[in-house]
Structures are given as structure tokens and as C-alpha cells.
Amino acid sequence: MTASSVPQPTPSIRNCYQLPEEEMKKLKKLAQATDPKWWDDGKKAVDPSNVNNWAAILKAYNYHCIYCKQDLTTTLDQVVGSTIDHVLPSWVLEGRANANRRPNLFPCCSVCNALKGPWVPELPTDPADPNSPWNNRKVYIRQAREHIAAVRTVRQADYGKFVGLGVKTLKIWNDPDLD
Numbered sequence: 001m002t003a004s005s006v007p008q009p010t011p012s013i014r015n016c017y018q019l020p021e022e023e024m025k026k027l028k029k030l031a032q033a034t035d036p037k038w039w040d041d042g043k044k045a046v047d048p049s050n051v052n053n054w055a056a057i058l059k060a061y062n063y064h065c066i067y068c069k070q071d072l073t074t075t076l077d078q079v080v081g082s083t084i085d086h087v088l089p090s091w092v093l094e095g096r097a098n099a100n101r102r103p104n105l106f107p108c109c110s111v112c113n114a115l116k117g118p119w120v121p122e123l124p125t126d127p128a129d130p131n132s133p134w135n136n137r138k139v140y141i142r143q144a145r146e147h148i149a150a151v152r153t154v155r156q157a158d159y160g161k162f163v164g165l166g167v168k169t170l171k172i173w174n175d176p177d178l179d
């Protein structure tokens with residue numbers, strides 16, 4: 001393969017890790033100022049690395065990834081590779097509160113968790129908007145699903161150039177049973 005024929009990556013979509021440090025600081029400050037309420041049920045935070053808590057969280061959502069709805073129990077490797085996602089990333093809550101509140105914890109396959117990364121939704125123009133993801137957990141998760149599907153598509157297109165695979169469109173679920 002000559003240099004000119006090497007496939008080039010598609011311009012990346014918004015990823016907080018790729019933002020300049022100053023912009024990241026600004027985003028963090030703004031995100032903390034929005035102070036979403038839905039992640040904190042007032043109960044004691046749990047440690048998701050404790051296997052009993054981990055199992056309870058998986059069981060509460062019938063052992064499916066909250067984002068792609070994949071059954072996490074199909075193989076033992078899937079069980080081992082399953083993760084608990086902080087829907088609101090801990091970097092937003094750093095130094096302010098414990099992110100390990102139950103409304104903020106969901107079972108997640110390792111692929112979705114890696115693709116979601118440190119993503120957060122756009123900050124609202126109206127902080128009081130009830131349909132803003134910062135005020136509505138279902139909207140937040142819906143947007144996270146769309147983000148993950150978009151990153152997956154970009155990665156598939158980029159990596160598919162190297163291995164000759166097509167892009168498989170991911171169904172975006174819109175029926176979260178979150179309570």
C-alpha cells in the first residue's frame with residue numbers, strides 16, 4: 001500500500017479527551033454548574049467494584065447493556081468483560097460528590113463503555129429545560145446511545161477500510177426501562 005492510498009481517519013466527532021485543556025476546564029465548570037439532580041437519589045453511594053453490587057446492578061437491568069441492549073451473559077467472556085457505566089461521568093462529579101449513586105450506574109458492555117468514553121451531552125441553553133439531558137436521565141441515555149452509535153459507525157468506516165468490512169448500522173434503542 002503506498003502512502004497516498006492509506007485510508008485516512010474520518011474527522012473525529014466530539015470527544016472530551018481531545019479537547020484542549022482550557023476548553024475541558026471550561027466544560028467541566030459549566031457541567032458542574034448545571035448540577036443535574038437525577039443522578040443522586042440521596043441514598044448512600046455503592047461501590048460497583050464490589051461483586052455483590054455489580055451483580056445487583058446487572059440483575060436490575062436483566063443483564064443487558066443499557067446502550068446496545070446486548071445480552072451480557074451469552075458467554076463467560078461477556079460476563080467478565082461487562083462493566084458498570086457511570087452515565088454521568090465521574091470526571092464531571094470529581095471533587096463534588098460520589099458518582100456511584102444507583103441512578104447513575106448501569107450495566108454496559110465493554111465496547112459501549114469504551115466508545116462512550118468521557119462524553120457528556122451539549123450543555124443546555126436553558127438550564128431549567130425539563131427535556132434537557134441534564135434534567136432528564138432518559139434523554140441523557142438516549143443521547144448517549146446516539147453518540148455511541150455515531151462513534152461506532154465512524155470507527156467501523158475507518159477500520160473497515162483496512163480489513164474490508166462494511167459498516168453495520170446499529171439500532172438505537174428508545175425504550176429504556178430505567179426505573
Ligand SMILES: [Zn+2]
Pocket residue numbers: 065066067068069070108109110111112113
Ligand atoms: Zn453495549
